[in-house]
Amino acid sequence: MTQPNRILALFAHPALHKSRINSQLIRAIANLDSVTVNDLYERYPDFDIDIEREQQLLVNHEIVVFQHPFYWYSSPAILKEWQDLVLEHGFAYGHNGTALQGKKFLSAVSTGGTKQAYCREGYNYYTLRELLTPFEQTARLCGMEYLPPFVVYGTHETTNAEQIEHHADHYRTVITALRDNQINWDILPKLHRINQDLERAIVTPEVAPHA
Ligand SMILES: Cc1cc2nc3c(=O)[nH]c(=O)nc-3n(C[C@H](O)[C@H](O)[C@H](O)COP(=O)(O)O)c2cc1C
Structure with missing residues (x-):
């Protein structure tokens, strides 16, 4: 049995009291063992980010x-400010900047726009994966493995509590599987988003190829 992965969730929502989606997603993972939630707006209301703490x-x-x-x-x-300050040369990248090498990186985002809006024919023109490339390349430059993102599309149309609960359940399932090494790593690169097909993305401990 391998050690569980420790997961750091950098959470950024400037108006959590108004949040319908992210408030539920973060709640779903907050109490999991080996998961640390770092609520950036709560901790740094003045954007006065403690670089040493964040790097540690x-x-x-x-x-x-x-x-x-x-x-x-x-x-x-705040997440941009966090990147600008915390991902320093000599720590995250550049000569001797190897602190993040070999770690894994996941974006977990919710969008007002529907999935159909995020394509060439849609009003957002670009796919979400294309729009997330600054995060992907940041991860790559820091020597991290970029995973397909966890995405909740169309939040303006996600109106009932049951739908939101469903997304929160999936988020908890994905984070738990990442923690416990129950991910089907061969399938992952083929997925547009990690929560696209959980049955394929996640394997049971008995058959986990990388367990
Ligand atoms: C300032 C602002 C900018 C936004 N920009 C986008 C955007 O670029 N694309 C998009 O699909 N939705 C956009 N939205 C919608 C939010 O993504 C959506 O309200 C959010 O994902 C819902 O999550 P929540 O209930 O946790 O707030 C924006 C909302 C705000 C307030």
Whole structure:
């Protein structure tokens, strides 16, 4: 039995009291063993980010998750500030900047736009995977493995509590599987998003090829 992966969820929502989706997603994983939730707006209301603390948190976890609503085709502002300050040369990249090498990176985002809006024929023109490439390349530059993102599309149309609960359940399932090495790593690169087909993405411990 391998050690569970420690997962750091960097959570960014500037108005959590108004959140319908992310508040439930983060709640679904907050109490899991080996999962640390780092609520950036709560901890740094003045954007006064403690670089040393954040770097130490990164070092202490094997998997890093950026969880946030999609804002202007990117993240809420604090997560950009966090990247600018915390991912320093000599720590995250560059000469001797090897602290993040070999870790895994997951984006967990919710979008107002539907899946159909995120394609060439849709009003957002680009796919979500294309729009997430700055995160993907940031992970790559830091020597991290970029996983297909966890995506909840069409939040404006996700109106009932049951649908939201369903997404929260899936999020908890994915995070638990990542923690416990129950991911089908061969299938993952073929998925547009990690929650596209959970039956294929997740394997039971008995048949896990990388367990
Ligand atoms: C400032 C702002 C910018 C937004 N930009 C986008 C966007 O670029 N694409 C999109 O699909 N939805 C966008 N939305 C909608 C949010 O993604 C959506 O409201 C959110 O995912 C819902 O999650 P929540 O209930 O946790 O707030 C934006 C919302 C706000 C407030």
